[in-house]
Amino acid sequence: MKKLILLISFLAILISPVLAGEKEEVQATVRAKVDEVLNHLANKALDKKQKGEKIIATINPVFDFDRMAKLSLGKTGWVQMNEKQRTEFLSLFVKRLQESYLEKLDLYTDEKVSIDAVDQPEENRINVVTNLVSKDDKKEMIYKFYKNGPKWMVYDVEILGVSIVATYRSQFAGILKTGTVEDLLQKLRTSAFEVPTA
Amino acid sequence: MPLATDSVMLAPSKYPLLTKMLRRLLLIVLSLCLPTLLQAAWQQEPAPKRAIAAPTPEPQLEFPGTQPIRAQEAGQYSLLERGLVLDRVLHLWVTTGQVDVTAERDDFDSEFDAEFAKADEEKSDPLAGYNRLMTGFNDWMYFAILDPVATGYTYVVPEGGRRSVDNFFENLLFPVRFANNLLQAKMGGAAQETARFTLNTTIGILGLFDPAQAWFGLEARPEDFGQTLGYWGVPAGPHIVLPFLGPNNLRDVVGDYSLDVRLDPIYYHRGGPEAQYGLWIYKEVNWTSLHLGEYDSLRKDALDLYQFLRDAYEANRIKKIKE
16 A cells, blocks of 8 residues: 555656646747748748748648637537538638738748747646747737647637637627628638738 | 466465565566656547537546557556556546546537637627727728828838837836836836836937847836726726727726826927827827838738727737736
């Protein structure tokens, strides 16, 4: 019996670093991905489109875009859609999220990205607080991870306290309150991001 | 001499000392293997996905990777699996009372419901009709006037100059930041703002430069009356979009345009309202010239511009009040 207690306490000690290790693991992922993205941005051999493709390929493995899309739509919208509409919604909205991310990056070229905090509010949630540091200000950007099976993936990004998912979620709810699923899809089809910026 | 199999270990032995030693050895080996086993268990593939609408048979505790082990007959466990079972038991022990979320992750995102409940709330918005109109006007005004003027201005004044102008105006607002740090009992913030003001006004030549940040790493600690009121529990009140000034709520209108403004040196400019408004407008144009493209980029995330700007504004204010 004594041995069992000893063994259990020994195991408990072993487990705690495993749990703590998750935070460091996610933090390292963010650091690596951010650096990779910044490298692509700084690469003068690539044109804008190629940069975009490289950046999306970089972040794709850690961004759960489908999850972000579903969360943004919410259950009410999702059940109103048929299979075809769901497929269209996912492809349109994921594209929109990606373009929105690239668009944001477009503005911040000479800035540094610092990782300032990592917290684990729940066992299966980790928030990585980063800051875009420029000459005159700092912009806080929080990458929110959840545990998807064995993998930690981003389900939301919060910029200056504004959650991407939450803002889309209430906009979609607003559209569906007065309009139909078709109206919603129509809005997404005429994407604001189609107009080339630079 | 038979191998140290389980049967030998568990059977009453003719060689008590040897058994004891073997047990010890096993314990040591197990302890040494544990980190690896735990790691392996942690990174196991999750249980096979369930169909979206599949009804949960009964509430039960499930953990990633339990399926393959449960499927096996008792007594066929290998040493590795024993380690895994042990780990599961411990996991259970650690997370008692929690239903594992990965097991239900294909049910429609119910695990995220609480997190976005705030976004789902119907917000009271008595001025929505007027606000929408005013948002349209401000949006038009930005692209028709402010943006072109600020862009033209960038051709006249180089970035360094514009940044200095911005620094100068920011430095002037020291009384606002100082007072509101004090009013929120943020002594550190008040002290830091004082240090910044002293350094930037002297070494930074009347605030044209920001050596406090560049050389001493002292960052601005902006606070305003809207935040102070929020800090002391004054509710935001209805959302109001002001002409030219954009999204606001009642609390911030009171805080920023009736209280803060009295701590803004420009308010006391002897030139009267013409000079004061002239300076405020110039300050705004200068600021915009340093942030060209940001509004364009921001508004692309909007499907409904008014609602988007309103929610973004309120969320940002809540965050600032919390800080």
